[in-house]
Amino acid sequence: MSALLTAWSDAEGAARTRDLLIRSFGPGDAEVSAAPGRVNLIGEHTDYNGGLCLPLALPHRTFVALRPRSDRTVRLVSGQEEGTREVDLDAVGPAGSRGEVTGWPAYVVGVAWALEAEGLVPEGRATGFDVAVDSCVPYGAGLSSSAALECAVAVALDDLWGLGLAADDAGRARLAAACVRAENEVAGAPTGGMDQSASLRARDGHALLLDCRDGATRQVPFDLAAAGLELLVMDTRAPHALVDGQYAARRESCERAARELAVTTLREVTDLDGSLARLEDPVVRRRVRHVVTEIERVERFVEALTAGDGRTETLGALMAASHASLREDYEVSSPELDLAVEAATAAGAHGARMTGGGFGGSAIALVPAGSAERVAAEVEQAFSDAGFAAPAFLLAPASAPAARVG
Known part of the structure; x- marks a missing residue:
């Protein structure tokens, strides 16, 4: 049988992304953030219907190493894709518009675009950045690899731009909403908000009961080992x-x-x-x-x-x-x-x-x-x-x- 897919440690994920960033864009310090994929225990296709769902965060995470630039350019590289990409933040627009961003970079620059569009970034804070991405969340497996990428970028930009939103659940809910907007409008995927909420608002040892009508959450203890x-x-x-x-x-x-x-x-x-x-x-x-x-x-x-x-x-x-x-x-x-x-x-x-x-x-x-x-x-x-x-x-x-x- 194929071995069970193990999650990377934070140290391994950070080392992978920092090394990829340096190899792709040259030396320099970078900070690393990570966000988990999710699995939904029950409550499928209820999120965009104002319903209830019960996801949990996986130990498998997407890592991003990110460092600021002095201009409005974003340079991107991924451990899962060939080559590098470059995007002008001022040219980013919704899917189908002249500013459409194709492929996986839409999930990265879309978050920056959404944070600005939501008025969450103080004037002059939103510089460009270099970013390297690597992940042990299985791609295309229905485990929300896209939301993991968005949320890792959101936490990184929250830190880079000094937004302070990741400090509490209310701020994380605003980051999740920006990630949903990025996925819906810039990436063009009409998903609900469960994935981003799970990645940003779940807790270790708990499932997240999410009320998608008003965004309210409840942490439900989910200790599998104790239950055998x-x-x-x-x-x-x-x-x-x-x-x-x-x-x-x-x-x-x-x-x-x-x-x-x-x-x-x-x-x-x-x-x-x-x-x-x-x-x-x-x-x-x-x-x-x-x-x-x-x-x-x-x-x-x-x-x-x-x-x-x-x-x-x-x-x-x-x-x-x-x-x-x-x-x-x-x-x-x-x-x-x-x-x-x-x-x-x-x-x-x-x-x-x-x-x-x-x-x-x-x-x-x-x-x-x-x-x-x-x-x-x-x-x-x-x-x-x-x-x-x-x-x-x-x-x-x-x-x-x-x-x-x-």
């Missing part, structure tokens, strides 16, 4: 993208339903059966049913986490119901995701479900402590038997948020 559990992440290696139209189509269906039901978001739907009867399009009805029932599953999942005996069985049942809803009503699963869930469950997982936006990416399985490698081996064998590419695996203890690390 592990959370196994299964990267199916199936292609995953959020800018190919499918994600946007789901969001548009939900917004259409909200208009037809005369509510601000689907969070306001209280009479599910009555609301479904008012919607003519059967596809839209299925989308609404998923969102409303998924929000209820988040509430029940949190209740089970804080309850006593028998909670593991309840958690597993809720995970299974979430996956079924995502597969049948929201139609964002894939053969690889379905097989990962089925094989993990057959191998003894208490529960399993796809996580993230879907259309590929990753699934998660709640498994007894010490069984992760055996479960992973059986999932890998199932993939081999089906003729799929070999999956990758990692463990996901609830970890710390974005911060300066060097």
Whole structure:
């Protein structure tokens, strides 16, 4: 079986990015920040519907080494991409405009653009910068590698420009909002705010209950080791993208339903059966049913986490119901995701479900402590038997948020 993907230490990530910066742009001091990817325990496609979700921060992080320049130029290099890029901050604009930034640099300079556009940067503070990026967050796995990049840059710029926003949760919420704006407007990906909130506002040993209607959060203790559990992440290696139209189509269906039901978001739907009867399009009805029932599953999942005996069985049942809803009503699963869930469950997982936006990416399985490698081996064998590419695996203890690390 493939080895479980381990996270880099802060020292290793800082050394990698500083070395890359010096090799690419010459000697000089740089500060390093890091931000985690995230995995969502439950609450999928609820964030842009004003709903509830329950992500946690991964130990796997994206690192950025950043140093200031005296002009408004940004020079960029990545350990995952060939060559270097250069962008004029004054020329940056939304996707589709004359100032569009193509490729991964949009997620970096988009954050700088959004911080300025939000009025969070005092006049004269926003200089250009050189930045090197490296990451152990699996790319394209539905574990929010893009938000990890944005949030690492946000913390770095907060420090560089003296904004002071990373010092408390209220400021981090503002940084998260700027990162969402960067992803939506500059990178052109119509995602909600869960990923950035998890990366910036989660806590070690806790899942983050995020109310996407008002941005309120609650830290929910999630000590897997104490409960005799592990959370196994299964990267199916199936292609995953959020800018190919499918994600946007789901969001548009939900917004259409909200208009037809005369509510601000689907969070306001209280009479599910009555609301479904008012919607003519059967596809839209299925989308609404998923969102409303998924929000209820988040509430029940949190209740089970804080309850006593028998909670593991309840958690597993809720995970299974979430996956079924995502597969049948929201139609964002894939053969690889379905097989990962089925094989993990057959191998003894208490529960399993796809996580993230879907259309590929990753699934998660709640498994007894010490069984992760055996479960992973059986999932890998199932993939081999089906003729799929070999999956990758990692463990996901609830970890710390974005911060300066060097």
